[in-house]
Amino acid sequence: MVKLADQEGRLILRPDLCVIGAGSAGLSVASIAASFGASVVLVEKNRMGGDCLNVGCVPSKALIAASLHARTMREAGSFGIGGGEPSVDFAKVHAHVKGAIAAIAPMDSGERYRAMGVSVIESEARFTDAQTVVAADQVIEARRFVIATGSRPAVPPIPGLEQISYLTNETIFDLAEKPEHLVVIGGGAVGVEIAQAYRLLGAEVTLLEAGERLLAQEDPEMASIIEGALRSDGVVVRAGSSISRVEPAEAGGVGVVLDSSETIKGSHLLVATGRKPIVDDIGLEAAGIASDASGILVDKGLRTSNRRVYAIGDCAGGAGAGARFTHVANHHAGLVIRNALFRLPIRVGQAPIPRVTYTAPEFASVGLTEAQARKEHGTIRILRWAFADNDRARTERRTEGHVKAVVTPRGRILGCSIVGAHAGELIMPWVLAMSRGLKVSHLAGLIYPYPTYSEVTKSTAVEFLKPSAQNPWVRRLVSLVRRLG
Known part of the structure; x- marks a missing residue:
């Protein structure tokens, strides 16, 4: 990788690839490219591993695993084994979740990627023109750029929401105490997974979904089985529930007021109403990169309107956007490597993409x-x-x-x-x-x-x-x- 200095004394890096974002997509691009001997600069302003490791797939599956052990104890009597209602030490459940993250974190660490030969910069990245990114007073003039900034929770404009304390997937795994009554807004995959897990761990749970059924994008015949399972576990499922507003309740709780004027009171509120791409504050306009509400607009080859730049994973939108799954992001990474390093033609949308909701x-x-x-x-x-x-x-x-x-x-x-x-x-x-x-x-x-x-x-x-x-x-x-x- 060529290293120079500009007139201001800033270091100029000229790698084969500059990857912005060290979540699943960005890490995959960086590791694969480095294994082929390409020079790579990886820029991340937050935690290495992105959402999947820190606030998404890993902690949620660790929480679900704990909840299934609780279910197993309740069902042990059917096998002739002494069981019954488990005693849940939620502080230890929380420690288990954090332990799972800590065990996997070294695989995504800056130290590991530096050992691969990747230049890791822990800083914000911003395009200053169509072929230049600045990060931590370093100027990066890469042959190709890959934007993999991911997504964040989409919070709906519910009146009163800004006046209360609520949870998203970015904060719920920090709970060290079991909620007395968790109210979940959103009947998608995240909502149903978390609702069932907390119910199996002993919390009262109410799940609110504005649509007529849960998991609306899936086959209704199959989704109805999941809804039945949640109800059987004791989750109160309220499909077709439009929310008028939310408001503080006594004892520090929350009240969710429905259009019917009924109020659902809970100790904690989780908003699980989807994701939105992270595309702000990286200088897209300066780089000539188009975006809209769906994310950074890419074609079927994952290229943006700036032909030097790709966008992959959750931040990608437009014709090449896929479902927002970690395995889709990793698939994007492999495709981009083929095109960016070897000039092989690629096209998104040809491979069948599996989808999994980790309920029981x-x-x-x-x-x-x-x-x-x-x-x-x-x-x-x-x-x-x-x-x-x-x-x-x-x-x-x-x-x-x-x-x-x-x-x-x-x-x-x-x-x-x-x-x-x-x-x-x-x-x-x-x-x-x-x-x-x-x-x-x-x-x-x-x-x-x-x-x-x-x-x-x-x-x-x-x-x-x-x-x-x-x-x-x-x-x-x-x-x-x-x-x-």
């Missing part, structure tokens, strides 16, 4: 829902298999949910949704099949170990073949072979 049972999906498939393809087939008909699920009393696959009449897989134990793992054969153009009959033909949850995939796929057994020509062939002895 889990909800995983990929591709089209039934409604989307009918709209796009007309005639389709729906294949189902219940976990209640899987022997391993029976032995472990994890029989909630089923697999629902959407295929063409010829067996091409258009989408799959799974609600059940280990759904996040079980979705992967369907993702592989879709990405490689395999038909559902290929999944039916595999040999699956018995007894495993993976057999739900085989059982679902075999459903596609069953009508063939009723084919009169097949039956005539069987009859003919019988006559031949």
Whole structure:
């Protein structure tokens, strides 16, 4: 990497890549590029690891893991094991969550990336023109730039919200005491995960969703199973609840006033109403980079209106924007490396992207829902298999949910949704099949170990073949072979 000094004495760096943001997307670009011998400058003004490590995926899954242990104790009696209501030490739960972050943090640390050969600058970054970024009094004139600034919680304009203390995913994992009554606004993935986890840990929880159902972007048949599971656990689910305002309540709590004039009182309020891209204060206008409410506008090759600059992960918007998942950000990173370092053509949107909501049972999906498939393809087939008909699920009393696959009449897989134990793992054969153009009959033909949850995939796929057994020509062939002895 070329290093010079300008007239003001500032160090000028001329690397192959300058990456702005050290979350999942930025870290992936930096590590892959460095492994190929490219010179990389990585700029991050906050904590290394970004939202996923510090306030997102890692702490939420650690909290969920603790809550599932509490559920296991309650259910132990069904297996002949002494159980009952667990004693939850929430301070220790909090320590477990923070411990999980601390255990993973060294993998995302500045020290590790410097050891890879990446120049890490802990500072704000700002474009001063179309080909220059300034960070910590250093001038970076990179061959290519990658913006990976991520997203932050989107807070709706609810009257009174600015006058009370409320939680988002950036602050809820700092709670060291169990909320007496947590009110959650938002029935998306984050809302339902946190609502169920806190309920299983013993808090009273009310979940408010303005729409008519939870997980509105998913197949309603499958989402209804998740709603039923939350209700069964004791979460008070109020779908179709429009909020008029929020206001302070006695004893330091909060009151959420609905349009119906009913007031929901709680000790804590979590706002989980989506994300918005972080695109401010980095000098986009000076660099000639266009953006709108969806984020930094990128094409299908993840390039911005400034051809030297890519935007990836949660901050990307426009034609190339994808779902705001960590694995999508990592996928973007791999694509950008191919184009920025090797000039290989890339195009976003060709790979099937799985989605997982980490409730109990889990909800995983990929591709089209039934409604989307009918709209796009007309005639389709729906294949189902219940976990209640899987022997391993029976032995472990994890029989909630089923697999629902959407295929063409010829067996091409258009989408799959799974609600059940280990759904996040079980979705992967369907993702592989879709990405490689395999038909559902290929999944039916595999040999699956018995007894495993993976057999739900085989059982679902075999459903596609069953009508063939009723084919009169097949039956005539069987009859003919019988006559031949």
